[in-house]
Amino acid sequence: MSARIETLVRPEIRALKAYHVPESSGLIKLDAMENPYTWPESLQAEWLETLRGLELNRYPDPQGLALQAALREAMEIPEDMGLLLGNGSDELIQMLALTVAAPGRKILSIEPGFVMYRLIGLFAGMEYVGVPLQAEDFSIDLPAVLEAIEREQPALVYLAYPNNPTGNRFDADDMVRLIEAVPGLVIVDEAYAPFTDSSFMGLVGDWDNLLVMRTVSKMGLAGLRLGYLVGPPDWLAEIDKVRLPYNVNVLTQVSAAFALKHKAVFDAQTRTIRAERARLQEALSRISGLHPYPSEANFILTRVPEGRAGALFDGLRQAGILIKNLDGAHSLLKDCLRLTVGAPEENAVLVTALESLLAAS
DSSP states (O other): OOHHHHHHSOHHHHTOOOOOOOOOTTSEEOSSOOOOOOOOHHHHHHHHHHHTTOOTTSOOOSSOHHHHHHHHHHHTOOTTSEEEEESHHHHHHHHHHHHHOOTTOEEEEEESOOHHHHHHHHHTTOEEEEEEOOTTTOOOOHHHHHHHHHHHOOSEEEEESSOTTTOOOOOHHHHHHHHHHOSSEEEEEOTTGGGOSOOSGGGTTSSTTEEEEEESIIIIIGGGOOEEEEEOHHHHHHHGGGSOTTOSOHHHHHHHHHHHHTHHHHHHHHHHHHHHHHHHHHHHHTSTTOEEOOOSSSEEEEEOSTTOHHHHHHHHHHTTEEOEEOBTTBGGGTTEEEEEOOOHHHHHHHHHHHHHHHHHO
């Protein structure tokens, strides 16, 4: 490493590794919580027609007003609440950190949780505080979190609902206790909203420090990179000041607005994924040595026999299946794999491969 890099790059950045996305070409891709279904051909043709008239030489609408209108209608966003668009929820997490970052300011979340809360906070120069979940069922350890809030006085608190990577949805009463205890902002991250029947969207405005963040990625639009943040207009007006101009490109704006007009197609896909989740959960529970945890997301966290996570990950990859190995990511995730719910034929291949690998061990 050159002396110039050592001098100029912050030590905490030098200590990091870049976010790694594994090569997935030719594999059954069950590692990234994606919707496995493509659009019907008739819908693809209609979508392509909507792109013909776009002027790619012009900048997009900086506010994405047409897309905002489509989101408000499709996602039942309260009319009196503000709406802010981001290049995926990652950019919204970055905007939130940049808005409140100051020396000594802290971000708090539960663990294991979404890694970008911590990483982006670090990028912005904030301190991160993680509070472990209950080991037996990944529920919120309410006394521990309340104590940490009182001690740390966090500026931002992230609560994923349902949680990634555990898949469970936290008790709503616990969530309310935390919202009311936090001195700063509480962001309820509902990335997996399509796969649960519970939401805080209808409660935005009940507390002046509550924001709800979502993405359209999990419903089947991951390639568009679109996230949105809902909350009191005065808060979103401040956060909007750190948003980079034209952050949501014209192809994403037009494509997402078109897709939302056909939300029934994606809702049908979501129902299929939910049904497959139940079937996969049952199939995994029948395999000796596996402990799949209950999930309200589109993935199932599964604990495997002690010391076997790495071998099973490698064996599945050799069988043409890519999943996520979480063993070593957090002490509560020891011997855990995260399995995205795929299409029926993909899930069947996964179950057969796991049965074969475990029988051979």
